[in-house]
Amino acid sequence: MGDFQPSIIAFTCAWCGYPSAVLAGVNRIEYPTGVNIVRVMCTGMIEPAYIMRALEYGADGVVLVGCMMENCHYMVGNKKAQERADTLRPLLDMMGIGAGRLRTEWINASERVRFAAAMKDFSVALKGLGPNPLGRLGEGGVEAGH
Amino acid sequence: MSEKVVKRIIQDTHAFDCVECGKCTSVCPMTRHKKDFAPRLIVVKAMDSPSVETLARERDLWACTTCGTCSAMCPYKVDYTEFIRAMRAEGALLDVTPDCSQGGLLHSMMRMMAKGELVQDRLGWAKPPLRVAEKGDIYYFTGCSRHMAQVFEDRRGIDIGSVPASAVRIMNAAGVVPAVSRNEVCCGHDLNWVGDEDNFAALVDKNVAAIKATGAKTVVFTCPEGLRTFSKDYPVVAQDELPFKAVHISELLAGWIMEGRLRFKQTKMKVTYHDACRLGRHMGVYDPPREVLRAIPGLELVEMENIREKCLCCGVSGWISCDADTKLLQMDKLMEAKRTGAETMLSFCPKCQLHLNCARADNVPVERALIDIPVQDFTVFVANALEESK
Numbered sequence: 001m002g003d004f005q006p007s008i009i010a011f012t013c014a015w016c017g018y019p020s021a022v023l024a025g026v027n028r029i030e031y032p033t034g035v036n037i038v039r040v041m042c043t044g045m046i047e048p049a050y051i052m053r054a055l056e057y058g059a060d061g062v063v064l065v066g067c068m069m070e071n072c073h074y075m076v077g078n079k080k081a082q083e084r085a086d087t088l089r090p091l092l093d094m095m096g097i098g099a100g101r102l103r104t105e106w107i108n109a110s111e112r113v114r115f116a117a118a119m120k121d122f123s124v125a126l127k128g129l130g131p132n133p134l135g136r137l138g139e140g141g142v143e144a145g146h
Numbered sequence: 147m148s149e150k151v152v153k154r155i156i157q158d159t160h161a162f163d164c165v166e167c168g169k170c171t172s173v174c175p176m177t178r179h180k181k182d183f184a185p186r187l188i189v190v191k192a193m194d195s196p197s198v199e200t201l202a203r204e205r206d207l208w209a210c211t212t213c214g215t216c217s218a219m220c221p222y223k224v225d226y227t228e229f230i231r232a233m234r235a236e237g238a239l240l241d242v243t244p245d246c247s248q249g250g251l252l253h254s255m256m257r258m259m260a261k262g263e264l265v266q267d268r269l270g271w272a273k274p275p276l277r278v279a280e281k282g283d284i285y286y287f288t289g290c291s292r293h294m295a296q297v298f299e300d301r302r303g304i305d306i307g308s309v310p311a312s313a314v315r316i317m318n319a320a321g322v323v324p325a326v327s328r329n330e331v332c333c334g335h336d337l338n339w340v341g342d343e344d345n346f347a348a349l350v351d352k353n354v355a356a357i358k359a360t361g362a363k364t365v366v367f368t369c370p371e372g373l374r375t376f377s378k379d380y381p382v383v384a385q386d387e388l389p390f391k392a393v394h395i396s397e398l399l400a401g402w403i404m405e406g407r408l409r410f411k412q413t414k415m416k417v418t419y420h421d422a423c424r425l426g427r428h429m430g431v432y433d434p435p436r437e438v439l440r441a442i443p444g445l446e447l448v449e450m451e452n453i454r455e456k457c458l459c460c461g462v463s464g465w466i467s468c469d470a471d472t473k474l475l476q477m478d479k480l481m482e483a484k485r486t487g488a489e490t491m492l493s494f495c496p497k498c499q500l501h502l503n504c505a506r507a508d509n510v511p512v513e514r515a516l517i518d519i520p521v522q523d524f525t526v527f528v529a530n531a532l533e534e535s536k
Contacts, residue, residue: 047248047249047251048248048249048251048297049246049248049249049250049251049254050249052250052251052254052255052258053250053254055258056254056257056258056261083300087296087297087299087300090296091255091293091296091297093267094266094267094268094270094292094293094296095255095258095259095264095266095267095293096264096265096266096267097258097264133262133263133264133265134258134261134262134264135262
């Protein structure tokens with residue numbers, strides 16, 4: 001348990017979230033290895049079902065990383081994403097998964113340090129929460145090797 | 147092998163009795179708008195070429211709302227709904243899945259409850275002055291209405307989130323303190339009807355264990371789906387005989403009213419009542435809800451054109467196959483309700499309420515005034531009509 005490394009699914013938008021992650025890499029800024037990046041065009045395309053599915057399959061945390069509010073490249077995508085996350089978090093609490101496993105971060109494309117810091121912070125918080133109570137599941141409910 | 151499976155399903159549901167009279171098609175709410183859809187044809191196709199592979203990929207198998215109007219009308223009592231369910235379960239084994247509403251969010255939620263040992267906050271609503279117990283003869287099954295209310299919190303006019311609290315308020319007023327359990331999980335209705343039998347069985351085991359621990363002999367439901375699933379599907383799947391029986395709250399209410407244990411305040415209103423398919427056609431509970439409404443002074447119950455076994459469906463079941471045709475069906479339903487002149491339509495089913503409210507909120511193909519009738523929860527309505535205790 002001491003070396004528990006939270007597995008994080010980071011949905012990053014193509015305009016700010018993803019570039020900030022790339023810049024963090026280019027600049028060799030370290031962030032936790034458990035962060036798995038999924039690039040999407042806009043955080044507004046992330047259905048609550050995507051987040052739920054990630055948690056169902058055993059992600060310890062899910063974070064949506066998009067453009068700063070008012071700066072979305074598709075006008076209101078990030079606002080929609082924030083609303084959806086706000087709706088989902090109480091449900092996660094009700095179910096015993098924990099609202100703390102879902103975060104949103106609104107970061108500019110150039111803010112590589114902020115991206116790395118946000119991931120570190122989330123990872124530390126998830127270590128506090130412990131592993132996903134559902135365990136890490138592979139497709140079809142079979143325990144997958146990590 | 148698959149031929150054998152289809153033959154078994156045909157046998158179990160008496161589908162071979164079909165005389166092709168076509169009554170099922172003429173009453174089917176889906177057929178009104180899906181021109182090629184017919185319950186009978188799904189069966190005929192299965193008999194002609196008994197292959198799960200082809201049938202499971204058939205769109206009609208998943209478009210059926212399993213409302214049961216066909217079975218209710220069939221002179222030979224072919225169990226079409228069970229036929230559909232069993233075929234879906236076989237389809238699921240072949241990885242054929244339906245188009246899920248909300249991208250499958252709700253099915254995910256149910257599978258999570260089936261798979262994991264979650265410490266849920268299922269009883270957040272059970273606060274004083276409500277009285278609940280940890281053990282007792284009567285158990286109240288909370289169900290998932292609060293979860294659904296949270297998922298659809300942006301919808302206006304939805305009152306299903308307060309169903310559990312309202313149900314216990316009524317039970318307390320009648321002098322009953324029900325047992326509840328935080329270890330209860332989703333009843334599994336939707337997973338069962340999309341063919342996910344494994345996760346359904348896991349939910350059955352958890353619920354039976356949770357209720358057993360309270361020592362209850364009677365399990366009370368507000369949700370028609372929970373009632374149907376516990377009454378008809380749990381005995382098939384559960385490992386041992388169930389130590390309790392399932393009843394609907396309206397049946398208890400009707401009895402308590404007769405005994406004079408409940409008093410209602412003057413409620414001058416005109417309402418109409420929607421027979422949810424799981425409560426009516428599947429379970430045969432038609433009269434108790436009407437008796438309850440008649441007991442409320444000042445309240446006038448006006449009936450729609452199609453009621454009881456002919457009651458029109460809300461359009462979607464099991465969170466699958468919601469499409470343009472179901473929206474038209476929902477228009478039929480709402481227009482019928484509006485024509486009664488009632489101020490509101492009451493239904494026990496949280497999903498009927500969600501589906502019909504959703505249809506109302508959308509762009510509608512008819513004059514808005516023709517469908518402008520709110521849909522409210524029966525339990526919440528009755529709780530609000532209770533006479534305040536002195």
